[in-house]
Amino acid sequence: MKQNIKPLKIPNDSIWDRKTYNPFVLIDNMVYRHLRHTFIGYYICAFFIGIKTFVRGVKNIIKWAPTIYNDKDWDYFDIYNILQKKIEFNRQLLVNNNRHNDVSTDNFWMTVTLNLIERVKNEDYNMEYFDYIDKNYSFDEIEERDGENGKLYQMNSSTVRDNTLEYIEKNPSKVRILRKNNSDFDSMSNEEKSRYISRYKQEQAKKLLFKILQNKIEHWWD
Numbered sequence: 001m002k003q004n005i006k007p008l009k010i011p012n013d014s015i016w017d018r019k020t021y022n023p024f025v026l027i028d029n030m031v032y033r034h035l036r037h038t039f040i041g042y043y044i045c046a047f048f049i050g051i052k053t054f055v056r057g058v059k060n061i062i063k064w065a066p067t068i069y070n071d072k073d074w075d076y077f078d079i080y081n082i083l084q085k086k087i088e089f090n091r092q093l094l095v096n097n098n099r100h101n102d103v104s105t106d107n108f109w110m111t112v113t114l115n116l117i118e119r120v121k122n123e124d125y126n127m128e129y130f131d132y133i134d135k136n137y138s139f140d141e142i143e144e145r146d147g148e149n150g151k152l153y154q155m156n157s158s159t160v161r162d163n164t165l166e167y168i169e170k171n172p173s174k175v176r177i178l179r180k181n182n183s184d185f186d187s188m189s190n191e192e193k194s195r196y197i198s199r200y201k202q203e204q205a206k207k208l209l210f211k212i213l214q215n216k217i218e219h220w221w222d
Contacts, residue, residue: 015097080121116209125202129194134161164190
């Protein structure tokens with residue numbers, strides 16, 4: 001099932017306007033504002049920075065643990081997965097803190113990016129045309145034998161349902177582009193045309209994903 005990621009709800013206030021009763025945060029703020037330029041304040045401030053770094057590190061380990069636990073090094077899916085998770089965490093922080101005027105814009109483009117990663121990593125567009133065709137597959141014995149006179153089999157398929165024409169008609173702009181770039185397009189079967197359309201849409205989604213990252217990623221900071 002496709003995951004449709006929604007934009008986060010932006011708070012009505014900024015993190016600057018929120019009161020805190022956390023004694024650690026209150027003392028840290030007092031030291032930073034009033035004592036950091038004094039001799040003792042410098043060391044107290046360094047101590048609190050060390051504590052905050054440690055706590056942040058522990059939180060990072062906890063929140064990344066499920067992703068890292070399930071990570072595998074053998075294909076691109078997990079690269080996309082880690083990138084998606086990182087943008088998800090950044091989006092949560094940016095929206096929750098709500099510190100600048102571009103939060104709604106960042107929220108929108110980060111959400112678009114998350115959805116594109118979801119589609120690209122799962123090859124949703126590559127698989128799209130399979131919703132319009134059903135086939136039965138069988139492995140049938142052939143006359144040829146292997147080196148030890150053992151049986152060999154060939155995979156055969158038969159089409160049970162073919163609505164690929166409907167898929168083609170739903171993508172007229174893609175058909176025009178593919179027809180222009182490939183003189184053999186019109187001579188293909190509907191199934192082949194559908195396969196080409198799906199592959200083209202997958203590549204376009206991938207290009208759009210990296211174009212957004214190229215143009216927007218440097219704006220995503222708090």
